Amino acid sequence: MRHTFVALVEDKTGVLNRVVSVFRRRTFNIESLTVGRTHQEGISRITIVVDSDKTDVVRIMPYMYKLINVLQVEDLTYQPHVNRDLAMVKITATPENRAAIMQLAEVFRARVVDVTNNSLIIEITGDEEKIDGFVDVLRPYGIIEMVRTGIIAMERGTSTLINNMGESQNYELPIEFKMA
Amino acid sequence: MNKTGAQIFWECLEREGVDVIFGYPGGATLPIYDALVTSKIHHVLVRHEQGASHMADGYARASGRVGVALATSGPGATNLITGIATALMDSSPVVFITGQVSSPLIGYDAFQETDVTGITLPITKHNYLITDAKDIAPTIREAFFLAKSGRPGPVLIDITKDAQQATIDWEYDDKPAHLPGYRPDFRPANTEFERAVEMIHNAKKPLILAGHGILISGAMEEVLEFAERTQTPVADTLLGLGAFPGSHSLSLGMMGMHGEAWVNKAIQEADLLLAFGMRFDDRVTGKISHYAPKAKKIHIEIDPSEINKNVQVDIALVGDLKETLQKLLPSIKTVDHTEWLEEINTMKGHSAVRDIKNLPDNGHLYAAHVINALWQVTKGEAIIVSDVGQNQMWTAQYYRHDQPNTSITSGGLGTMGFGLPGGIGAKFAMPDKEVWVIAGDGGIQMTQAELSTIAQEGIKVNIAILNNGYLGMVRQWQEFFYDKRYSATPMKGPDFVKIADAHDLTGLHVDSRDQVIDAIEAARKNPGTVLIDFKVEKEDSVYPMVPTGAAIDAMIRRPLPESVIQES
Numbered sequence: 018m019r020h021t022f023v024a025l026v027e028d029k030t031g032v033l034n035r036v037v038s039v040f041r042r043r044t045f046n047i048e049s050l051t052v053g054r055t056h057q058e059g060i061s062r063i064t065i066v067v068d069s070d071k072t073d074v075v076r077i078m079p080y081m082y083k084l085i086n087v088l089q090v091e092d093l094t095y096q097p098h099v100n101r102d103l104a105m106v107k108i109t110a111t112p113e114n115r116a117a118i119m120q121l122a123e124v125f126r127a128r129v130v131d132v133t134n135n136s137l138i139i140e141i142t143g144d145e146e147k148i149d150g151f152v153d154v155l156r157p158y159g160i161i162e163m164v165r166t167g168i169i170a171m172e173r174g175t176s177t178l179i180n181n182m183g184e185s186q187n188y189e190l191p192i193e194f195k196m197a
Numbered sequence: 198m199n200k201t202g203a204q205i206f207w208e209c210l211e212r213e214g215v216d217v218i219f220g221y222p223g224g225a226t227l228p229i230y231d232a233l234v235t236s237k238i239h240h241v242l243v244r245h246e247q248g249a250s251h252m253a254d255g256y257a258r259a260s261g262r263v264g265v266a267l268a269t270s271g272p273g274a275t276n277l278i279t280g281i282a283t284a285l286m287d288s289s290p291v292v293f294i295t296g297q298v299s300s301p302l303i304g305y306d307a308f309q310e311t312d313v314t315g316i317t318l319p320i321t322k323h324n325y326l327i328t329d330a331k332d333i334a335p336t337i338r339e340a341f342f343l344a345k346s347g348r349p350g351p352v353l354i355d356i357t358k359d360a361q362q363a364t365i366d367w368e369y370d371d372k373p374a375h376l377p378g379y380r381p382d383f384r385p386a387n388t389e390f391e392r393a394v395e396m397i398h399n400a401k402k403p404l405i406l407a408g409h410g411i412l413i414s415g416a417m418e419e420v421l422e423f424a425e426r427t428q429t430p431v432a433d434t435l436l437g438l439g440a441f442p443g444s445h446s447l448s449l450g451m452m453g454m455h456g457e458a459w460v461n462k463a464i465q466e467a468d469l470l471l472a473f474g475m476r477f478d479d480r481v482t483g484k485i486s487h488y489a490p491k492a493k494k495i496h497i498e499i500d501p502s503e504i505n506k507n508v509q510v511d512i513a514l515v516g517d518l519k520e521t522l523q524k525l526l527p528s529i530k531t532v533d534h535t536e537w538l539e540e541i542n543t544m545k546g547h548s549a550v551r552d553i554k555n556l557p558d559n560g561h562l563y564a565a566h567v568i569n570a571l572w573q574v575t576k577g578e579a580i581i582v583s584d585v586g587q588n589q590m591w592t593a594q595y596y597r598h599d600q601p602n603t604s605i606t607s608g609g610l611g612t613m614g615f616g617l618p619g620g621i622g623a624k625f626a627m628p629d630k631e632v633w634v635i636a637g638d639g640g641i642q643m644t645q646a647e648l649s650t651i652a653q654e655g656i657k658v659n660i661a662i663l664n665n666g667y668l669g670m671v672r673q674w675q676e677f678f679y680d681k682r683y684s685a686t687p688m689k690g691p692d693f694v695k696i697a698d699a700h701d702l703t704g705l706h707v708d709s710r711d712q713v714i715d716a717i718e719a720a721r722k723n724p725g726t727v728l729i730d731f732k733v734e735k736e737d738s739v740y741p742m743v744p745t746g747a748a749i750d751a752m753i754r755r756p757l758p759e760s761v762i763q764e765s
Contacts, residue, residue: 027378030326035318042319079502085323085343088378 018069019048020094021170022077025178027086028054028061036063036087039080045072049102049167057179060088064169089178093170100170103142105130107162108155110137118158125151136161198368202330202361203232206294208369209337210238215265217241217256217625219249223269224309225296228361241625241654244646246273248618250280251644253291255615255622257284258605259580259630261415263344264291264622270298271309274355275316279612281351282320286609287436288413290349292340293321299359300328313355322350330363335372342374347381348500349413383501385514385521393495393512394528397427400469400493402537405431406452406481409608410474410499410518411440417601419522420473421445426526428534430541432460434475435593438604443577443597449541450597453481453749455590458741459544461749464489466540472496474518477507478609479745487748497521551740551755554595562710564588564663564733568595570713571633571661574721579631580605580623584616584640587669590739592635603630614643620658621647631659631721638664638690648700651726659720660728662693665735673738677753693730708732 049066127141243249246268253264274295340352432452494510504513553565583592607615620634672686697704720727740755
């Protein structure tokens with residue numbers, strides 16, 4: 018089964034390396050990893066997806082917390098959450114089949130972001146299944162390149178990682194990270 | 198005031214209370230060493246950076262204060278690695294400082310450049326690379342706080358040469374360390390306390406597993422109070438020796454692979470295990486699926502990642518042990534466990550008869566005789582720093598510690614060569630205490646160069662070499678599990694007395710049982726360091742022993758002598 022972990026970390030050199038090392042050292046397998054800034058300066062957000070058949074998931078949170086630069090970790094798997102993946106697919110497209118491809122893209126609510134005489138780049142966002150499905154229908158047309166961002170996830174409702182941080186850890190949030 | 202990074206460095210160390218530092222200079226630490234001249238801190242020049250790392254570790258373990266080791270970039274830093282990993286495995290508070298090439302050269306394969314923060318990332322609690330002089334002071338503050346707080350551990354600071362050289366306008370301030378993601382002060386919930394108290398009161402056969410955490414937390418009094426009030430016997434881990442008085446009637450001694458057979462049997466029979474600051478290491482549990490099957494388990498531990506890691510527990514109280522026990526004790530009633538204590542007593546069986554020190558004198562000198570004599574002569578009050586292997590296990594079995602922080606050894610990593618430098622560090626931490634290093638003929642040779650450090654510093658550390666001409670522990674495994682094929686374990690050593698002599702230290706040979714006490718007395722009386730080369734039985738083994746992968750009560754025992762078998 019797949020587990021989605023979300024972590025808030027200090028935005029400093031080498032922090033990603035520390036997080037990934039937790040997995041590498043214990044031969045845990047990361048399926049998807051995304052890192053990006055948050056709206057708060059100094060905090061980055063990491064989403065990690067692992068397969069519990071290959072990884073001892075209950076060990077991940079305590080090991081992550083051992084890292085000095087990790088502020089908060091949550092396993093979103095059993096909480097209502099939204100997850101999204103973004104893909105760009107480059108495909109060979111002749112004037113003859115271009116319309117058919119663009120029609121498929123419309124059905125999947127994907128967007129064409131680049132067109133040349135013999136190629137198209139299509140951008141699609143959605144959960145993983147939707148993207149997998151789209152890629153499958155494009156395959157017969159000849160995919161020449163593809164890139165995916167990996168999964169990002171967010172809890173539904175008003176609760177946020179930052180708020181949960183204080184409650185779950187019985188821990189006073191540093192002043193600079195407190196919500197306005 | 199205008200100060201260089203190097204000057205700021207020494208002032209910050211002084212402010213952290215550092216009185217001694219173990220190091221070895223080099224190109225990338227030249228500015229730091231230049232500024233050392235005006236510092237009050239005593240610098241001990243080692244002979245190899247690994248020595249510095251173990252000395253800082255030994256210093257930390259003997260005193261409970263933070264030890265500091267200093268090395269240059271590249272090879273200086275990589276020579277520290279073994280000591281850093283040793284400190285991590287045994288939760289020892291040590292700050293390691295390394296010089297780094299100037300920041301514009303980082304990543305260009307400059308002379309003596311190596312990626313020190315990269316290499317040490319998995320073997321430190323945390324590490325830093327400083328490229329700017331203004332970061333030196335706050336980083337040292339953070340490093341000392343991290344090393345000492347929560348579950349202690351090694352912290353490394355890599356400082357570039359240009360940061361050491363740069364002059365900045367700087368005043369010391371005592372702003373606390375700013376570590377938003379660091380939570381060393383967990384406290385267990387009250388509901389868990391209630392369950393724990395109930396479980397403790399309902400237990401018929403409780404047993405305390407006393408670990409290193411007791412010493413780190415300083416919870417010796419609380420554990421003693423708890424054990425006495427609840428009449429609960431106490432078994433120690435290797436690093437827990439000294440946490441509970443060894444001569445106390447409730448003390449069972451060491452558990453695990455080379456623990457007494459009846460102690461392991463008692464663990465298997467117990468209905469409640471109280472794990473105090475220990476982590477269920479594989480050397481303690483044996484085969485996990487067969488470990489203490491009848492026992493409920495309460496784990497009091499400061500590191501949440503240790504909970505349910507090796508052994509599933511019924512109640513986990515995550516927090517500082519001393520604080521947690523103080524909160525727990527008022528609810529604990531006086532209990533009587535005479536029946537259980539008697540039952541444990543009957544488990545001893547032939548153990549005393551099998552004990553080598555009680556066997557009839559066959560004219561041979563056994564290591565057990567040496568350690569037993571050392572324990573008697575020093576009245577169990579010396580700081581004992583053992584190396585790794587058979588010497589370590591015999592020391593753990595035969596030297597009983599009543600005082601905390603007097604048993605120092607590399608447990609988790611099992612670092613051969615730790616003993617001698619570890620002992621030097623312990624002596625600097627506790628200059629008024631008698632320090633004995635106990636090492637095998639293999640381990641002593643790994644860090645033997647530090648005898649020079651002893652000579653240069655003029656300190657007194659007594660050294661007992663248990664010399665059996667073998668890498669004894671590996672030989673023992675080859676005897677038991679590899680049909681006595683002694684592959685690469687016989688070892689021809691030097692004449693250790695001459696080695697001592699070459700360092701202007703005193704060396705003594707002992708090869709019979711009747712010379713042991715005299716030699717120990719002579720070493721104690723001598724104002725300088727004395728090295729005693731005890732020529733012990735060559736093919737003796739450490740008994741009892743749990744083979745790896747076996748349950749802890751399935752032990753290999755010392756064969757009973759014919760005479761004893763006939764009598765019984």
